[in-house]
Amino acid sequence: MEEDTDFRIRFSSLCFVTDHVGFHGTIKSSPSDFVVIEIDEQGQLVNKASDEPICKVNKLLPEPDTLAKKPKLELQNLSFEEKSSQEVSTLAGCSDDDQNYEPGSEKEDTIKDGTSTCEEEDIDVLGSLLGEKTDELLNQFACDVKEKWNSKTELIGSSPEFSLGRILDKNQRAVLHSAVRQKFPFLITVGKNSEIVVKPNLEYKELCHLVSEEEAFDFFKYLDAKKENSKFTFKPDRNKDHRKAVHHFVNKKFGNLVETKSFPGPNYSADNPNVVITVRFREKTHKHRKRSLDCQERKDIYTAFTLRKENLEMFEAVGFLAIKLGVIPSDFSYAGLKDKKAITYQAMVVRKVTPERLKNIEKEIEKKRMSVFNIRSVDDSLRLGQLKGNHFDIVIRNLRNQINDSANLRERILEAIENVKSKGFVNYYGPQRFGMGRKVHTDQIGLALLKREMVKAVRLFLTPEDLDDPVNRAKKYFLQTEDAKGTLSLMPDFKVRERALLESLHRFGMTEEGCVRAWFSFPHSMRIFYVHAYSSNIWNESVSYRLATYGSRVVEGDLVCLDEDVDDERLPNSRVHLVTEEEESANTYTIHQVVLPVLGYNIQYPKNKVGQWYQEVLSRDGLQTCRFKIPSLKLNVPGCYRKLLKHPCNLSYQLREERNADVKIEGSHIDEATLSLLISFDLDASCYATVCLREIMKHDV
Known part of the structure; x- marks a missing residue:
């Protein structure tokens, strides 16, 4: 294959944020040198039930399970705040049962259940974590803000702020964020390099122009608590224009989190047209809404499992599983895409397949360098992004200095790792997102789709590489003839995506409309993948x-x-x-x-x-x-x-010498030793290990 010059130019122009020298080395010498383990939303590694050793790295580094776990917060009397901080990521979009969503005056119960009973605990938390002096200063700051607002004095210059100091423990910061906002809903808290800064909540002040301060106070307490299945109701209101303004304010400021609806208030009549606005948290996008025929929904079967694959493209793995199970690729859902040249572990859910049926194909898929375990029934599919991140165990071999660098190699490596550990790395999307080494990159296809050039997008997808193999011969034949049926007879069975597209083109033709239908032979996650690649x-x-x-x-x-x-x-x-x-x-x-x-x-x-x-x-x-x-x-x-920048978490590493095969020099044999780096770290979802390594090594990897 010719060198992908466009790709090399594209990635050689990317910046670095650190100033160390770096070093050279080889990654992905074999799939076992690059192990990726998904971390689920609960912070657990998805391979945790497997007894098999992942790779040699784990024998020398701390266990992956230890690396993925977060320290527990050792505080007493935190039942409410602890729950609030833990639920921020899960309850913001949790699903409510529409049948249980009835209009009425739920506000008082909601506030009592979610916040008022915990006011003493809020005070205890603030006092215990902040200290008496800081707690007093915080109360004084809150009083000053309220006095200025009540006196109609406009805040001159930048918004006043008060620092609570640096809190190194992330869990303690979460508790403090919640405790301050619950006690003082008219304030907001923001994080700056482990420091918590308190400022006036200008959105609170804006809402006070529309509703009473009591309502605004209770609304922001409700909003920050994020209590599951809870609702908030504003006071009855006869003025339609005023209600419209309240709807507009809430949806504009918090529409991604909550939704509003109007219902007849108490004693509603033509003479007394009082209406209440009720707020509730939005459903998660991946949850199915209630259907009138929910008996059909109950028939859907979902089986979750962990997929281990080795040196296999993910879409190819899904296509192979679909064939063996008699379903289509879109029946599979997953939280994220994984590397090809690696050993990867990821959570998946397949629809319309029982756990027993999946277990029956275990031996067949082992021939394809795949295995499945942690097989169990679940209630719903997965969605892209439904993960906390990924854990990486990587071996970098054949380490050596940069050209013209005579410094001690071990010191260079130590300096590089510690530098990125403290300063982070530029959070670029990695080269594998764009189809490294190919004539046509995925973002080019995405651009054609955004411009609604459907025929061009299909031709780009089926563009051959400069290789003389069955796949590329079939693609070349198609671009020359547009004979979808003839191309199908040439395309190998394992190219599931290409065959699905060609079958659709054979049926509907190579017109704009036919190509639109052909793209629907791909699941939604694959169609949008190309558009995301352009972005x-x-x-x-x-x-x-x-x-x-x-x-x-x-x-x-x-x-x-x-x-x-x-x-x-x-x-x-x-x-x-x-x-x-x-x-x-x-x-x-x-x-x-x-x-x-x-x-x-x-x-x-x-x-x-x-x-x-x-x-x-x-x-x-x-x-x-x-x-x-x-x-x-x-x-x-x-x-x-x-x-722009991200940091690797739970980073650990080890250098070791490896003996290569004997090298013959002038008739004698000597053992040649090379240095290898074993490095292990966690990254947030959508961050790329190859990009982090590029920052560490200071060259394209």
């Missing part, structure tokens, strides 16, 4: 431009994340802040808080040169009017935000 590539380019233009300074117009403890890209617009000129001068934020938008229809852009750059790139690619919705393919891309 990912633009994000990579935007980060390089941002760092080249402004470096590590946080400047006016940058976007920053107000919550440092957010672990994924599901940041609502309300938690993304536009840096002001005053904040730039005061160095209010650090580069670790800066985020950039991943393209979609529901994002805001930076208000500086980076924002202008986005618009220029969209024009360059013919997407200046694109709404990032492709109705014909049922694809909607809302977009999200992604942090």
Whole structure:
């Protein structure tokens, strides 16, 4: 295969954030040198029930289960706050039973059950974690804010703030965030490098212009508690325009978290048209809504399992499993994509297959370098992103210094790892997202789909590489003839995606409409994968431009994340802040808080040169009017935000010498020893180990 020159140029232009020298080495010498284990939403490794050794790395490094676990918080009387902090990620979108969602005056019960009974505990927590002096100063700060608001005095300059100091333990920070917001709903807390800063909640003040302060106070306590299946009801209101304003405010500020509905209030009549607005937390997107014929839903069978695969592309693995089980690839769901040249462990769910049926094919799939275990019945499918992250055990072989570097190699390696451990790495999307080493990259197909050039997208997908093998001969034949039926006879059975597309083209033809139907032979997760690849590539380019233009300074117009403890890209617009000129001068934020938008229809852009750059790139690619919705393919891309920098967690490493085969020099044999690095770490979901290693080693890997 010819060298992928475009790919090399693309990734050699990416930036570094650290200033060490780095070193050379070889990764992925074999699949067993690169082991990826998914970490589920509970922080557990998905291979935990397996007794088999994962690879040699685990014998020398701490056990993966130990690395994935978070320290437990040792505090007394934290029943409510502890629950709140743990439920932030799971209850924000939890499903409610529509049949149990009745209008009425639930506010008082909700507040009593969720917050009032815990006020003493809030005080205890603040006193025990902050100390008496800091607790007093916090109370004084809260009183000052309320006095200024009550006196109608506008806050001059930047918003006042009060620091609670640095709290190194993440769990303790979560408890403090919750405790402060529950006691003082008119304040917000934000994280800055393990420091918790308290500020006035301007959204609270804005709501007080629409409803009574008592209602605003209770609403923000309800919102922060995130209590499962709870509801909040505003006071009865006869004014339709006023109700509309309240609906608009809540949905604009918190629409990603809650939804509002109006219901007739107590003693409703034509003469007394009082209506109440009820708020509840939104359902998770992956939960099925209640259907009128829910008996059909009960017939669906879901079987969860852990898939272990070795040196196998994920879509190929899913296609093979689908054939053996007699289902289609879209019946499988998973939380994330995994590397090909690796040993990977990931959670999966298959629909319409019983656990017994899956167990029956275990021996057959072993021939394909796959195995399944942890097989069990579950109630629903998985969704992309439904994971905490991934654990990596990696061996880097044949270590050596950079060219013209005569320093001690061991010291160079130690310096590099410790530097990235403390400063992090540029959070680029990795090369495997774009189809490394191929003529056509996945983002090129995604761009064609966004421009609704369906025929072009199909031709790009079926573009052959410069290899003389059955797959590429079949692709070459198709591009020359557009004979889908003839191409099918040439395409090997294991190329499941290509065959599915060709079968559809044979049926519907190589027209725009026929190609739209052909794309539906892929599951939704695969169709949107190509569009996401385009957005990912633009994000990579935007980060390089941002760092080249402004470096590590946080400047006016940058976007920053107000919550440092957010672990994924599901940041609502309300938690993304536009840096002001005053904040730039005061160095209010650090580069670790800066985020950039991943393209979609529901994002805001930076208000500086980076924002202008986005618009220029969209024009360059013919997407200046694109709404990032492709109705014909049922694809909607809302977009999200992604942090510029990330840190590896639970990092450990070990150097060892390896003896290679004897080397013959002038008639005598000597043992040649080379140095290998065994490194283990955890990364958040959607972060790439190869990108982290690139920062450590300071060259493309």
